Amino acid sequence: MPNTLIFVDMPADDPAAAGRFYAEVFGWRDDHKPEGVYHRMVPGGMFPNPDGSDSAIGNLHLGIFDPANARPHPESDGVEPRAIATQGRKPRIWILIGDDDTPERILSAAEARGATVLWRDHFWGTFNGLNHAFRDPWGNEIVLWGKAGDPPKIPEGYTRE
Missing domain, CATH: 3.30.720.120 (Signal recognition particle alu RNA binding heterodimer, srp9/1)
Structure with missing residues (x-):
């Protein structure tokens, strides 16, 4: 193991x-x-x-x-x-968005509680994910990962890499 x-x-x-x-x-x-x-x-x-x-x-x-x-x-x-630690890069925590939730709801709830939205609406082809991110009130970075599907369905207006 x-x-x-x-x-x-x-x-x-x-x-x-x-x-x-x-x-x-x-x-x-x-x-x-x-x-x-x-x-x-x-x-x-x-x-x-x-x-x-x-x-x-x-x-x-x-x-x-x-x-x-x-x-x-x-x-x-x-x-x-x-x-x-307040300077430089730190570890990021990746959270898979549940099928019964949305990135909009999560980002809104986080922001209402003092988080800062870092970015929204980005597709990362390497892992076929729709990504969004925020920094919590303590400086930790949280990246949200949503399933893009097979084949990927990338919403209009998303940036891509």
């Missing part, structure tokens, strides 16, 4: 507020462990089988940690750096 990605963490200087943000924008369950220190965002559901039925593999979770004392760590007081 290969090494398996099971979790991705992102920083927020207010994990409780970030947990509420993602629960409200995406409808995920916010498990605080403990509240304000580390929040596990649980999207629910299972990865689909090729026939569309649920597989035995649960969707990946997203962790939100406080950079002032990133847990877990062997040092009880944590270590430097203790601030969110």
Whole structure:
């Protein structure tokens, strides 16, 4: 069995507020462990089988940690750096848009809660996806990925690469 990605963490200087943000924008369950220190965002559901039925593999979770004392760590007081990175490129988190949701609703909900829309309406042929992106109030970049279909159906006005 290969090494398996099971979790991705992102920083927020207010994990409780970030947990509420993602629960409200995406409808995920916010498990605080403990509240304000580390929040596990649980999207629910299972990865689909090729026939569309649920597989035995649960969707990946997203962790939100406080950079002032990133847990877990062997040092009880944590270590430097203790601030969110504000300059340059950072990891981006890709979210597959559910079949019963829209990028417009997600971007609107995120923006209403303090996010900044980075771009809308872009087709990336390499992965056959319709992409949109926002920066959350803590500086994390979220890229939305929608299925373009086979053959791809690219809406009018989309940029392409």
